[in-house]
Amino acid sequence: MTLTARELVHRIAEDSGLSYREIVHRLNSRMAQGHGLLVSVHSVAEECGLDPDKYTLNPLRIVDRIREILNADHARTLMISAVLAQMIESPDGSTLPLPAFFAFVDILSGLEGQACLRRTPPTNVEGATTEVIELCTTLVSLICDWSSTGVAGVSRDCPDELRELAKTVLRKTRMYQAGLWTCLSCGRITSLKESRSVLCPGCADEEFQGDSPPTDEMSEGRHRTGYGQFLSSDE
Numbered sequence: 001m002t003l004t005a006r007e008l009v010h011r012i013a014e015d016s017g018l019s020y021r022e023i024v025h026r027l028n029s030r031m032a033q034g035h036g037l038l039v040s041v042h043s044v045a046e047e048c049g050l051d052p053d054k055y056t057l058n059p060l061r062i063v064d065r066i067r068e069i070l071n072a073d074h075a076r077t078l079m080i081s082a083v084l085a086q087m088i089e090s091p092d093g094s095t096l097p098l099p100a101f102f103a104f105v106d107i108l109s110g111l112e113g114q115a116c117l118r119r120t121p122p123t124n125v126e127g128a129t130t131e132v133i134e135l136c137t138t139l140v141s142l143i144c145d146w147s148s149t150g151v152a153g154v155s156r157d158c159p160d161e162l163r164e165l166a167k168t169v170l171r172k173t174r175m176y177q178a179g180l181w182t183c184l185s186c187g188r189i190t191s192l193k194e195s196r197s198v199l200c201p202g203c204a205d206e207e208f209q210g211d212s213p214p215t216d217e218m219s220e221g222r223h224r225t226g227y228g229q230f231l232s233s234d235e
């Protein structure tokens, strides 16, 4: 099953005989005109003489897959969270779209009782991190409407089950644009200037008293090609 925009582009490229880069170029030019991800995908597929209905993405399945990954290994999920939080803080800011990060946080906070920490070290942290990033990025492309400035609303095609998630992503993104940040630990709203390491000043002080800084292994996942609303043609 195809769950990410990248996989879908690969399939269209394979089936049409065109290059990945060419398909991305055609998709990006449509999305730049304000068309949604799926509408653009279908139009490109049709242009290539393919049956558009065969190239689709289901946001509910994407959320299921994200939950499955996050539930599989609690220790690994903590590492993924740390990597994503670092990406958000990184000054270039291009590696992870903020709306995708907000979707991740919301899905994570909705998970029921985490399994016990395993004694064995987590496996495939980098692979799982990359997959979660791609899934979350694809998800917000589907459930939100986009404009040139970012998320602009809840998509008409957003399934009812995911409307609250889409609204949360929209609200937090707008707050961020207005210079406000919701503390990931206590949920208090703080100004971006005051917030430290995705936390409000109070929680940041507590955090840094006990925790050791993240290891190099944990930050490996950030060295990836970023793509948000628009796909990168680097592949």
Ligand SMILES: [Zn+2]
Pocket (backbone or CB within 6 Å): 183, 184, 185, 186, 187, 188, 199, 200, 201, 202, 203, 204
């Ligand atoms: Zn806080």
